[in-house]
Amino acid sequence: MTTPRDARKRIDQGGVAFVGAGPGDPGLLTLRAVDALGEADVVVIDESVPHQILEHAPDLVELVDVSVDDAGVALTAAARGRRIAQAAKSGRRVVRLLEGDPFSHPTGADEVLACVKAGIPFEVVAGVALGTAVPTHAGVPLVTGRRRSAQIIDVGGKIDLHSCTADTLVFTGITEQLGDLVQGIVDAGRVPSTPIAVVTGGSTVEQQTIVSSLADVMAAVKAAKLEGPYTVIAGDTIENRDALSWFETKPLFGWRVLVPRTKEQAASLSSALRRSGAVPEEVPTISVEPPRNPQQIDKAVRGMVEGRYEWIAFTSYNALRAVKEKLVGYGLDARALSGLKVAAVGEKTAAALREWGIEPDLVPSGEQSAVGLLADWPPYDEVLDPINRVFLPRADIATETLAAGLMDMGWEVDDVTAYRTVRAAPPPAKTREAIKTGKFDAVLFTSSSTVRNLVGIAGKPHTNTVIACIGPATAKTAEEHGLRVDVMAPEPSAELLAEALAEFGTARRVSLLESGEPLLKPSQRRRAASRRSKNAQ
Structure with a gap:
């Protein structure tokens, strides 16, 4: 310093x-x-x-x-x-x-x-700096092979535009003086056909770019209802934008996507959505609470430490967290699971185990679900397995598929409620209104309970909102609630769900371009249809 x-x-x-x-x-x-x-x-x-x-x-x-x-x-x-x-x-x-x-x-x-x-x-x-970052996000190079000079000017006062002689000019900090600036560029000697780009919200998912000529740009900005502050780029390098536009062409660029999950689980899904250009809005629909009667989980965890079980099966991150919290309360850590065989229902839970220092012995090789875990689980062998008991910590509303399947294979199962999932408080009125009136472009459902709880606390999403579900069971629940399912993940993974929605967005964009329709988001098409209806009346 x-x-x-x-x-x-x-x-x-x-x-x-x-x-x-x-x-x-x-x-x-x-x-x-x-x-x-x-x-x-x-x-x-x-x-x-x-x-x-x-x-x-x-x-x-x-x-x-x-x-x-x-x-x-x-x-x-x-x-x-x-x-x-x-x-x-x-x-x-x-x-x-x-x-x-x-x-x-x-x-x-x-x-x-x-x-x-x-x-x-x-x-x-x-x-x-804005002067370099905004053109980059607009897909406009400041220099190319033939045009090697660029000049960046912050419009904070009077400018001698006659001294602005570079091939490419970039103006930042422009608000109401856009019209004066455009006229000044022409007066300084640039021909009216010179390409010009006007950008707002540069580098954010609210970015909008209008490309026109000096002669027509003000009419184009007015028609698009673009509001400042603006970054303005003038010069022939704008001709490269069609090939180099990388930001505004992301598959979900500017989509407002509702993520109804517990807050802890929403982070990875929201990150994946942002990479595709979306604006995720996390609305918790489920609150994870301790079991009403903690004695059962306390007894099972003590039994685990004392060697009562051959296996422990984690069917969710929350189940793992519940067991970890109990062990920490006893002053123990991951070493308490030594000697146990550990199963994880899928790669996400397996990754959480590895972060805790435990390499799972069994993760489904196929479908990442209770059914997939059962398909790979070995039957009980009284010669090879010294203990025949499995500790299965799970949610209070979880199905009994895994417990029943293990018992059919000869295992004794301690099926223990490790946590409760309860409906979260309703979101703010503004969010509820946005859900019902189609202001969200998409909603991602990661479980049947998120479907039931979102509809219960906020109402059904608008028919123009894209509905994406993590798997067949979740999709079935959505359809039972009168929702049209547009996207389904190939496997039950939050990241794959985000990828599936991005692929849907890409296909939708290509379809709109091929048909010559405007590139409107699902929420914008709702408003456009509403305006057409009013005009017809």
């Missing part, structure tokens, strides 16, 4: 890290930026910084917003700098988040200079 000469002996002051927050996508933060946020006592933000970035800061961090003053007037760079310096008093570690890169930001350098003047130690953490 740079320490001004007159501040080296001032131990009563902290330091400020001016951190580039990137163009909008929280995933574009640098590792150093994440580290700085994790060490922060105070985080200084303004309205341009996505709040998801704050997930990297400590839970109890103090937030200071320097967008406007108490009267609602935008703060000057000097005023922002004074607030930042004040926050750094008493040895506190301050992180100032600035959109894009700190020294490309309109007020970044001035804020740093205010700290220099106040004798506050500082460092600058470079970030991904």
